[in-house]
Amino acid sequence: MAKIGRNELCPCDSKKKYKKCCLPVQIVDQFEVSVYKKDRHFITELDPEIESICHEALEQLELGRLNKVKELANNLYAQNSRNYLVNFLLGLCYAKEDKFEQADKYLSESILLFPPFVEAYFNLAEVSLKKVDLVKAVNCFNSVIEIDGEQGEIGKLAAQELKELKEITLKYEGLTLDEYVENLTVFNNAFEALKQHNFEIAINLFSRVLYKVPKHVQSHGNIALAYSAQGKNELAVKHLKKALSIDPDYRPASDNLKIIALLEEGQKLPFFMNEINFYKDGMKSL
Incomplete structure (x- = not known):
């Protein structure tokens, strides 16, 4: 039997698109079987009436009616905070407003409520790219492909995004995407160690970054x-x-060189968070 496209008419003769009708229920059934074998379970709230409202709102959002849709989404959330589509809708509204932290929150919650929700993973990946969180973006794109397959409608888009990221990292950094993500993860861990004043750990981790990317300014x-x-x-x-x-x-x-050059060997630099945060701004160039 040929795979039914998400935007095709549902075979149940409801005259609705498949993704708005039977697809969520079928995904839940299939996913529950797979997670049962791994002793993992999830509970999601499926409310046809709320989901119909959300799907109509998503279409309105595509038409640019953000304010109206966001007001509706907030009202729905007040009574249906455990509904995966309500969280998804609210997350998209915040993404449209370029409020990426809030968008991340609601899209992530949507995934927690409904783990096989491929559209939420894809949009969370896009939001993560806006936040310069490449590690999370790559993980989300990979989750899309794992759920939808490389030939699925959303899976194809995720595969294309990963392909472009691979080309960029190879061209500008000389690293594969996997190497780049690994290096970025090490940098993030080093930065956290620096914030916690675990200086020896920070030095070891920043050294690992510099071994792979000797000209990484922020690590220096x-x-x-x-x-x-x-x-x-x-x-x-x-x-x-x-x-x-x-x-x-x-x-x-240059600013820190002026200060540190005046210190005697053995004299410790007073450590302030604003200095660390100043460097954090440069993480996006890794």
Whole structure:
């Protein structure tokens, strides 16, 4: 039997699109069988009336009627906060407003309520790209393909997005997408260690990033802070100068070099969060 497209008419003769009619129920049935074998279960609220309202609202959202749809979504959420489509609708509204943190919250909740919801994964991936959270974006695109397949309507879009990301990382960073994501994960962990003043761990992790990407300016800048916080100012100065040789206009490095160059070896740099956050702004270039 040929696979029914999500936008085709439902075979139950309801004259509705398949994705608005029997598809959610069939996905739940299929998914419950697969997760049962793994001792994983989920409970989702399926309310045909609410879902019909949400689907109509999604069509209105596509027509640009954001304010009206968001008001409806908020009203629905007040009474149906555990409905996956209500959360999805609200997440899309926030995404349309470029409020990506809120969009992430509701799209993620939609997935928690209905794990096989491929559209939520895809939109969460797009929101994650806007937030420069490449790790999450790649994971979401991969989830789309896992659920929908590379030949599914949404799966094809996800596969194309991953293909473009692979081309970009290879062209500009000389890394495969997997290597890039791994390196970014290491950088994020290093940054968290730096915030927690776990300087030795931060140094080890930033060193791993620099082993793969020797010209990563932000890692040079951050590792300099970690070294100086330990009183190893000669090493700190070395990395700051390296950062400036790569990017002479990188102001955090030049500002901190002026301070650290005045410190004696063994004298520890006072550590302030605003200095760390200044470097965090550069994470998007990794």
